[in-house]
Amino acid sequence: MEKQASAGRVNAGGDEKTRVLHRLDVREGPTGDGDDLDATIGVAIDVETTGTVVHLGTIIELAIRPFRFDADGVITDIGPIYSWTEDPGYPLTPETTAITGLTNEDVAGQRIDEAEATRLLRSASCIVAHHAAYDRPYVERRLQGARGLDWACSFSQVDWRSRGFDGRNLGYLLQQAGHFFRPHRATADVDALVQLLRHRADDGTTVLAELLGRMRAPSWMVYADGASFDAKDVLKARGYRWDPDRRAWWTEIADDARMAEEFWLATTVYAAGCGARAMAPRFEMVTAADRFL
Incomplete structure (x- = not known):
């Protein structure tokens, strides 16, 4: 070459x-x-x-x-x-x-x-x-x-x-x-x-x-546990995908994007009146050893 x-x-x-x-x-x-x-x-x-x-x-x-x-x-x-x-x-x-x-x-x-x-x-x-x-x-x-x-x-x-x-x-x-x-x-x-x-x-x-x-760099798997059915369109538009096994919308974000994602979810999916069945999303850290599985 x-x-x-x-x-x-x-x-x-x-x-x-x-x-x-x-x-x-x-x-x-x-x-x-x-x-x-x-x-x-x-x-x-x-x-x-x-x-x-x-x-x-x-x-x-x-x-x-x-x-x-x-x-x-x-x-x-x-x-x-x-x-x-x-x-x-x-x-x-x-x-x-x-x-x-x-x-x-x-x-x-x-x-x-x-x-x-x-x-x-x-x-x-x-x-x-x-x-x-x-x-x-x-x-x-x-x-x-x-x-x-x-x-x-x-x-x-x-x-x-x-x-x-x-x-x-x-x-x-x-x-x-x-x-x-x-x-x-x-x-x-x-x-x-x-x-x-x-x-x-x-x-x-x-x-x-x-x-x-x-x-x-570590990243985060974000699971919008308990999100209401009405939130599916905004979640999908933001890049979330549906996991039928976990029965939750999820996405992966960079480590430095976590704070912004937490704020967006708090105001868009988990705020009062949004109908969420959980208090907050779930974050799981991902590294190169367990990514893409």
């Missing part, structure tokens, strides 16, 4: 007539960037599955690529890619094959090396996925020895718009960064993620640096 490509910028001027896309080529070895003396290990991860609900589906492909990064969030070295397919024990549906590109022949008799995959994940200080809320439950269900590690999500924990990108789809982000690839296979998605983590903003900060800052 060339240093120039990894440090590219999104053209926000809008006056270009032609854009050239380069085939994604993530190469193993030193990147030529950053300070590797005190570098830390991270891993990029992706899974392909037979379903979108973790208790109904199973992993059929797992890809992991370790990398080293310095204190500024600059990737200094890229490790080899590890990839396994796994036979789910039943035929793949045509829909699964269409989405993942995997066929019954690709997975027949195959098995994930559980010990090696667990070792790789446990060797890292952070596990990065583009949809951690999707990948993490599947991974921890399959690799029980890799539970409780620190996860980060490049989809939800990066302010892509402020970096000049539109949307958050992995393939679309990569195109805007000047590359194309074959999406949806786990190995390709992992390499696309590594490339994006190296991308720099105009001030020189990498996507990984922003992501690590968000990962390390």
Whole structure:
């Protein structure tokens, strides 16, 4: 991977007539960037599955690529890619094959090396996925020895718009960064993620640096317990989602946003006359070790 490509910028001027896309080529070895003396290990991860609900589906492909990064969030070295397919024990549906590109022949008799995959994940200080809320439950269900590690999500924990990108789809982000690839296979998605983590903003900060800052900061799960039915529209408009198991509206907020959220809830949802069946919301602290579950 060339240093120039990894440090590219999104053209926000809008006056270009032609854009050239380069085939994604993530190469193993030193990147030529950053300070590797005190570098830390991270891993990029992706899974392909037979379903979108973790208790109904199973992993059929797992890809992991370790990398080293310095204190500024600059990737200094890229490790080899590890990839396994796994036979789910039943035929793949045509829909699964269409989405993942995997066929019954690709997975027949195959098995994930559980010990090696667990070792790789446990060797890292952070596990990065583009949809951690999707990948993490599947991974921890399959690799029980890799539970409780620190996860980060490049989809939800990066302010892509402020970096000049539109949307958050992995393939679309990569195109805007000047590359194309074959999406949806786990190995390709992992390499696309590594490339994006190296991308720099105009001030020189990498996507990984922003992501690590968000990962390390605690956040809060807010449950609007006992909120009246009439409050559903204002809660939804503020970004709350309904949890049918807890029977409560919930959202996740940054640590420094807690005071403002408490005030908003007190005046909008729990004030006299609002019909709430509880005195106040419930706040639960979340860290990288238990986020996205």
